[in-house]
Amino acid sequence: MPKSLRLGTELEKTLDRYCAETGESTSHVIRQSVAEYLVRRQRKRPAPSAWELGKDLFGADRSPAGQGNVSGRVKRLIHGKLRAKHHR
Numbered sequence: 534m535p536k537s538l539r540l541g542t543e544l545e546k547t548l549d550r551y552c553a554e555t556g557e558s559t560s561h562v563i564r565q566s567v568a569e570y571l572v573r574r575q576r577k578r579p580a581p582s583a584w585e586l587g588k589d590l591f592g593a594d595r596s597p598a599g600q601g602n603v604s605g606r607v608k609r610l611i612h613g614k615l616r617a618k619h620h621r
Contacts, residue, residue: 538563 540548552559 548559548562551557552562
């Protein structure tokens with residue numbers, strides 16, 4: 534599909550010089566440039582946050598209080614070890 538664009542004097546001269554040196558057509562160089570530009574822009578999209586990546590998993594264990602409460606057991610274990618270390 535044909536497109537029309539304005540390059541500006543300096544850019545047009547640079548493009549013409551490049552095409553003369555390489556033997557490539559202006560259309561080919563412009564098509565390649567736009568394609569490479571779009572690929573680079575797609576890579577710059579922000580990565581999803583940690584929350585977005587894990588939101589389906591948060592709270593998935595939903596164990597009743599006291600049953601399989603790993604967090605509570607770990608906290609008690611750490612608390613006991615710290616008390617033993619500092620009360621020597």
